[in-house]
Amino acid sequence: MLKNSFVPEKVPFTSIANIAKDAIIILDDEGRIVYWNPMASRIFGYKKSEILGKEAHLVLSPPQYHSAYQQGYPKFSAEGRGKVIGRTLELEAIRKNGEVFPIELTLSLLHVGERHFALGIVRDITRRKKAEEELEKYRQKLEELVEERTRKLRETNKRLRVEIKIRRQIEQELKQSLKEKEVLLQEIHHRVKNNFQLVCSLLNLQAFHTSSEEARRALQEGQARIRSMALIHEMLYQSFYQGEVNFAQYIKNLVSHLQQMESVANKDIQIKIKVEDIYLDLKKAIPCGLIVNEIIINAFKHAFPDRDRGEINIEMRAKDHQVYLQISDDGVGVPLEIDVFQSKTLGLRLIHDLVQQLRGEIRMERHQGTAYFISFKK
Ligand SMILES: Nc1ncnc2c1ncn2[C@@H]1O[C@H](COP(=O)(O)OP(=O)(O)OP(=O)(O)O)[C@@H](O)[C@H]1O
Ligand SMILES: [Mg+2]
Structure with missing residues (x-):
């Protein structure tokens, strides 16, 4: 025990x-x-x-x-x-x-x-009951709060849905209006191109009626300049409107037009084009188009005076929004006595002024022929 x-x-x-x-x-x-x-x-x-x-x-x-x-x-x-x-x-x-x-x-x-x-x-159990009641009160309050929140959320949701609907409508209207504007712009480019073409026809007619060879050539070149601009507007109204021109395509179109010019028709001039697909808006495309036009016509006209054959190279590429354009010929080269960018002659002046308009830079080399190096911001 x-x-x-x-x-x-x-x-x-x-x-x-x-x-x-x-x-x-x-x-x-x-x-x-x-x-x-x-x-x-x-x-x-x-x-x-x-x-x-x-x-x-x-x-x-x-x-x-x-x-x-x-x-x-x-x-x-x-x-x-x-x-x-x-x-x-x-x-x-x-x-x-x-x-x-x-x-x-x-x-x-x-x-x-x-x-x-x-x-x-x-x-x-007074205290316990009180605590339970208190807890119940809190629970009810919480429930009310949740209900209130849910109600507010539902209201916000409803408001948002209405807002989304309105925005969608506005977006739809904007799209419609944008579409109309695009159509209108295309229409304008079409008309500008037609007017340019009309001017070309007038110059052609005038060239036909003039007896001076010099005047006839000048009229022909004027025509080419206007055509180079008309071509930009033509490309802007054709196909789906983007507001930009595929400049690679433009150069090919322009060259094929220039090759039909009387002054080169009977010469064997090879034109080699190596251009990337670069899209330029109207503001850049017009001056750049005119520059290309001017340089190529000059090569046709002056580079191969005593020759039947020649070669022209056109290259264009873009890097970091900068466009690099290089046009060269293997002809006689611009005579050394010509100060290219101080020249009073129209063609070279135009080239110089248009590069300035593009806020770009231009350099020329005359070793074996003539080579232009142009760069500008896209
Ligand atoms: N690619 C080239 N090869 C050789 N000489 C050239 C070349 N480009 C221009 N030149 C020379 O530079 C000169 C000036 O050219 P510019 O384009 O300013 O005048 P243009 O072609 O004679 O007349 P236009 O004002 O109608 O263009 C030409 O007359 C020509 O002697
Ligand atoms: Mg010229």
């Missing part, structure tokens, strides 16, 4: 009940209070001396429980059974000062000889 071993049966019930944090109340088979611990006094407000012998349900429970009690208690006291025995219930109770408060009640049965006693353990 162990010395000082603990024997629970020897611990008096009252010493535990005295320190319990719940009210411990014992009722006899008639429902009268026969035991009342200190916590019961603290919870209900009755001293032990004033409560012992009182009918518990009359003193401690609110009227709404009375009829259930009156039905259940006789059965309990007679048979020692009852629906609520062994269960924990949440009910309400009354304090001495009349305050109704929530409790948790656990009822169990005590057999003492032939008699049945009811042991009730009562816990004041």
